[in-house]
Amino acid sequence: MSFVRHLGLVLFFFVCALQSAQAARSVSAEDLIRKSGGDASIVELREAMRSGLEAVKAQGLPVDETFASAWNDAADAAFQPGKVLPRIAETLNGVFTQAEHDEIAAFYDSPLGARIVQFEKDGSSFKKQAEVTAYAQSLTSDPGKYASRMALYHQLDEAAGLTKISISIAMNMGIAIQAGMVAWGKLPMELSFDDIKREAEKQRPAISQQMAGALYASMAYIYKDVSQEDMLVYINFAKSPAGAKFMAAYFAAVDLALTEAGRDFGKRLAENFGRKPI
Structure with a gap:
């Protein structure tokens, strides 16, 4: 099951990108997800799933053109935005009161909220993985210098539950995908x-x-240009009743949608080889 660990490292970019989808207003949930950049993060995940072939190869499995085609077809079908986004929106519809919508919208409509969303969208691309790694390594040269910043990120993590949800997504999707690979019959x-x-x-x-x-x-990479004062404002929003409720509900909806997509992927992968899903 070391493949699950590989998948987890792929998915962390998507989980961070999900932060850019935290906005709400008096429109449908699907509209607010698109407006805040959530649709872009779904596209990123589909590309990340395609890149998962490298993790499969790392296991020494017989990855040929037939397998690669079956994998990519399953990934494209299971994680197409037109399926995943409506599922997230369906779970979110009716969760928030009008007052909660207005409070959350007020933050994301503010100049700071808009800046943070843009930083999250720009810094969360799967293609930025090398830059993120290099930046993180540069911080280790003088950890004491960045201790106060890391403390802020810890507060944001605690408030938004980022580590918890990322682990849940990685575990649930990894299990579903591994099931598809077992059904493939060549493990x-x-x-x-x-x-x-x-x-x-x-x-x-x-x-x-x-x-x-x-x-x-x-x-550390995404928020490197956000001042400490602005980070505290963001953290306080994440800790507020409306902000905390939104983040918890949103990430739960994402976890559910991606778990279902992962199961669909595993089923499609098995069926692409004429095998019965387990």
């Missing part, structure tokens, strides 16, 4: 779905540690 083991879940749970501590490190590196 060097035979596992039931319960076997896959138990094996994934054994790796939860390692996945949690890796996801936390990756997320903090990403936050």
